Amino acid sequence: MNEEAEFLEFEPPMVATVSEPVPIASSPTLATAPSGPHIALDESAPEADLPGAFEVRCLEHN
Known part of the structure; x- marks a missing residue:
């Protein structure tokens, strides 16, 4: 086997430059509304x- 080997050179991934964060405008369509x-x-x-309540009373004392 006298085949010539092929090597791939990998470079480290490019890091995106950090920019100013874009402020999120309040909107009535947010999940909290x-x-x-x-x-x-x-x-x-x-x-x-209809969806049920998030909390369920499981320990009720009579």
Whole structure:
């Protein structure tokens, strides 16, 4: 096997220059803003149910 080997030279990845961050303008469409009524294409589909509360009371003492 007298084949000549081919070598690939790799360079370190280029680092992008850091620029000033662009300020985010407040918008009513942010995830924290209410998005309006829950809409589903099929009213009988499970996803048509209103989303449940994030916290669930699991330790209620009577």
